[in-house]
Amino acid sequence: MQASRRSFLKGALGTAALAAGTMASIPAEAARAPKKWDITADVVVVGFGGAGATTAISAAQNGAQVVVLEKNPENHHISNTRMSGGIFHCPFKDGDKKALQDYAQAMFSGENIPWKEEGEIPESSVGLAKLWADLSPTNLDFLQSLDPAFIGGSQPGFNKASFPNFPGAKECKYNAYRATYLKRMKSFNDVSYGLPKEQTSSGEAFWQCLATGVKKQGKKIRVLWETPGNQLVKNDRGEVIGVIGLHKGRKVAVRARKAVVLCAGGYEYNKAMRQAFLEGPGVSGWAFYGTTSNTGDGISMGMAAGAGLCKVGKAAARVIVPTLDTCNGMRIGSITPSVGSPHSMVVDNFGKRYEAETKVTDNPSRYFFYKAAVQFDINTLAYPRTPSWMIFDETLRTSKPLVALGISVVGFGLTKWSKDNMSAINSGLVLKADTIEELAEKIKNHPDNKKRMVPANLVAEVKKFNKFCDEKKDEEFSRRPVTLGKIEKGPFYAMPLVAGGPNTKGGLLIDDRHRVLTWERKPIPRLYTVGEMASVLKFVYQGGGNLTECLVYGRSVGKEVAGLPNLKA
Structure with missing residues (x-):
């Protein structure tokens, strides 16, 4: 098992490098039809996560021949679907x-x-x-x-x-x-x-079920591994008739008789898109704990074909720990369910609590708590909660892992975290001190804090928090009483937290049939999309919503595109 995990990590990092190269090479406009197509199918699907797999299954069940383009290699295939809680x-x-x-x-x-x-x-x-x-x-x-x-x-x-x-x-x-x-x-x-x-x-069980469904379709579904979609192809009538993929640097032209469906995920590891769309410091102030393969490829391809955009800055996000591992120059985050646990609290860069910590992990606030994290101070022109700091004691450190070990980035080998949390402490990611005063000084000297920590604030906040714990009532933010446990047993620790979560939600503009639209809300003929790159959950998010939309709209779109008449040559 250990050897398998090590090889998976090596493959995942290779996939990240592949993603970075693909992201840089996407053209600025749709391509014209090539003189010769390498592969022809009824439906071409770009991306083989939950959205792509469900769409392919549904299309095949309704009589279509399907080709799926997937950027990951088959033996190191990671997606947000697999890495999720399922x-x-x-x-x-x-x-x-x-x-x-x-x-x-x-x-x-x-x-x-x-x-x-x-x-x-x-x-x-x-x-x-x-x-x-x-x-x-x-x-x-x-x-x-x-x-x-x-x-x-x-x-x-x-x-x-x-x-x-x-x-x-x-x-x-x-x-x-x-x-x-x-x-x-x-x-x-x-x-x-x-x-x-x-x-x-x-998520692994969810994916294995879909993978079983794909296999049941036999030759009706063909997956082209290590072949990221690079460019949509249009004919003279403006219809999308295929996709140019890249396989080991070689162009592969895949023709669609009926339609193309983009299911390539969000833009979590596309630096330019994060800077353009995310609130606050889009690079240093955010981290994500999904697949490093999500680099906005489908969004770029759709835009090059004339697609409009919708609520691109939306994300399913809270505050999470950014690890020391990176991809495309951005830190990989880890799901952090320990926030809001007894014997811990969260403060801003000045040492002040600002919300009930349980809102970070409770439904439904957990999926838009990032709004609190990226608050902009109009007086100082700074982001006082980027990063925030989880303050905790030895009791919590020894009681459980601070991050989820079986799913997300740790479960899939993109970063490491020991069960006793000591790996994060020994690496310097988590700060350690014998007293709260010493811990405050260490936070102040951390490069991300920029000398903003006021040690007296942190000391006073811990004292006040412990009083609330004694009284079993958070007089300031009404944190759930059952989670109130004093921060009193040294040594003491501080872990940085930034905005982040599994995925972004905004992207291409769509109609109620998931057809991709121009800015004028006109459908781009024969182009559809399903999944995170055009999530329906634009206003709020209920846990499990992304997998649900894969199933709902993957089925509906797959059935619709399978029933379309063939495009004229």
């Missing part, structure tokens, strides 16, 4: 369908909420919500049709509507499951990658 929505079938549509529309866009100033995607939210209401209650059925051994495990905290005050929240009987092949699911600290399918849980 949670997907599947509302109960006896819930009110109109209520489910209303709840979905509120999450996506919010214009059916009386106090909402403006809908995020008002032109398409009704149709998108209707598809969600029609298909999401059958998500588990669909997955079990691909593999009857697949189990939808109950996941407390996710099996209800995260926004109880939204229209339809009560009547729709919302529910979510966690993917597993085990009746007793693995914890998020137990690795599934590299194990037989029957021993997996979380």
